[in-house]
Amino acid sequence: MTRLAILGSTGSIGTQALDVVAAHPSLFEVEVLSAHSNDTLLAEQARKFMPNAVIITDESKYASLKNALADLPIKVFVGTDALNDVVKWESVDTVLAAIVGIAGLPSTLSAVQAGKRVALANKETLVVAGDLVMRTAQESGAVIIPVDSEHSAIFQCLVGEDPEKVEKVILTASGGPFLGRKPNYLVNVKASHALQHPNWTMGAKITIDSATLMNKGLEMIEAKWLFGLKNEQIEVVVHPQSIIHSMVQFVDGSLKAQMGLPDMKLPIQYAIAYPQRIDNSYKRVDFRDFQKLTFEQPDYKTFRNLALAKEAMFRGGNIPCVMNAANELVVHSFLQNKISFIEMSDAIEIVMSKVSYIEYPTLEDYNNSDHEARIYAAELVKHSQLSH
Ligand code: NAD
Ligand code: MG
Numbered sequence: 001m002t003r004l005a006i007l008g009s010t011g012s013i014g015t016q017a018l019d020v021v022a023a024h025p026s027l028f029e030v031e032v033l034s035a036h037s038n039d040t041l042l043a044e045q046a047r048k049f050m051p052n053a054v055i056i057t058d059e060s061k062y063a064s065l066k067n068a069l070a071d072l073p074i075k076v077f078v079g080t081d082a083l084n085d086v087v088k089w090e091s092v093d094t095v096l097a098a099i100v101g102i103a104g105l106p107s108t109l110s111a112v113q114a115g116k117r118v119a120l121a122n123k124e125t126l127v128v129a130g131d132l133v134m135r136t137a138q139e140s141g142a143v144i145i146p147v148d149s150e151h152s153a154i155f156q157c158l159v160g161e162d163p164e165k166v167e168k169v170i171l172t173a174s175g176g177p178f179l180g181r182k183p184n185y186l187v188n189v190k191a192s193h194a195l196q197h198p199n200w201t202m203g204a205k206i207t208i209d210s211a212t213l214m215n216k217g218l219e220m221i222e223a224k225w226l227f228g229l230k231n232e233q234i235e236v237v238v239h240p241q242s243i244i245h246s247m248v249q250f251v252d253g254s255l256k257a258q259m260g261l262p263d264m265k266l267p268i269q270y271a272i273a274y275p276q277r278i279d280n281s282y283k284r285v286d287f288r289d290f291q292k293l294t295f296e297q298p299d300y301k302t303f304r305n306l307a308l309a310k311e312a313m314f315r316g317g318n319i320p321c322v323m324n325a326a327n328e329l330v331v332h333s334f335l336q337n338k339i340s341f342i343e344m345s346d347a348i349e350i351v352m353s354k355v356s357y358i359e360y361p362t363l364e365d366y367n368n369s370d371h372e373a374r375i376y377a378a379e380l381v382k383h384s385q386l387s388h
Contacts, residue, residue: 005032008098012203013121043068087111097122115140119271121147123222128321130225145271152267153245153258170247172239173216199242217309304345318358318369325373326351339384347380
């Protein structure tokens with residue numbers, strides 16, 4: 001029996017994780033659930049899964065959540081400190097880190113410090129502070145198992161292999177809803193277009209990141225830290241069918257690929273059940289439906305966020321943190337129609353050139369860089385064509 005803390009249980013990953021748990025009641029038990037502001041769904045989930053504790057980080061929702069669960073023996077906590085605390089509990093075996101954005105960093109780091117098994121969906125944590133998180137895991141003995149489908153694929157390809165024998169990893173990208181489009185088309189796209197992903201249904205932030213290809217850039221940096229790779233060992237190929245979830249090429253030229261239908265429940269299940277592989281009855285790949293698997297080079301010139309993320313990876317230090325902060329802010333603004341699709345890349349590029357470089361940042365440096373980058377980015381959003 002694995003006792004889970006699911007952080008971000010009301011999100012796309014969180015709700016799918018609870019579907020996996022519900023399908024395997026003899027394998028998983030829910031110890032903790034958390035959400036930012038959706039108190040109604042959190043209360044509903046708590047009633048169904050009967051965790052020991054729930055945490056809400058938006059203070060204005062605390063009273064209503066507490067009230068909704070008053071008849072049950074469930075502890076109700078509020079605030080981020082509570083998150084950092086519960087993940088250390090003796091009664092928690094595995095923490096599913098499924099909060100979106102840098103907001104997930106403190107609780108993930110706390111779980112890693114406590115030596116927990118961490119099923120990691122929150123890629124921004126590794127983008128911002130991958131060196132710190134991986135070093136801490138080495139010291140504490142925490143095991144990090146990726147939930148992101150590409151990284152789950154690479155992880156699965158590496159089982160039984162010597163990491164020294166990896167030549168490179170190839171991350172596959174669907175290309176998103178604007179695959180093949182050029183800048184003259186992208187200038188006019190609205191959030192409502194960008195929210196329509198062809199292959200995956202996900203939270204709003206990652207869906208926009210998939211449309212700009214920032215998501216793939218974040219995933220390059222995520223892969224670097226998770227698998228201890230050099231920048232030159234990480235490649236991206238566009239594979240619109242999303243059947244191959246990523247590949248590893250070894251020193252003898254052999255390539256391993258992990259395949260499956262695009263369904264996040266698979267990598268979630270793999271991560272929380274690891275090292276077991278558990279059965280399910282989800283739809284299987286039928287190659288009669290996929291007679292052609294195709295591959296093409298990403299268009300770095302049109303999808304500049306991918307180029308910017310790659311640049312951030314190579315520059316290292318606090319630059320991925322700065323890029324991530326600027327991106328979080330502009331994505332939020334794009335969702336509110338305050339900045340255009342193309343201006344998001346402009347703003348990220350400017351912010352990356354402004355914030356001063358720190359080669360070996362501490363956690364405090366990361367927090368400061370994040371803060372500084374958001375201030376610059378907010379200023380640029382204010383001057384956007386759309387803000388007037
Ligand atoms: P989502 O927006 O659907 O859900 C986010 C969850 O985090 C919610 O439960 C929300 O309440 C919580 N949250 C948001 N802001 C918070 C804050 N400030 N403090 C505490 N909690 C907060 O997001 P998602 O699509 O489920 O993505 C979660 C993470 O998983 C992201 O890092 C994303 O990149 C990664 N991921 C998602 C998918 C996917 O298919 N959705 C795939 C791969 C990786
Ligand atoms: Mg992914």
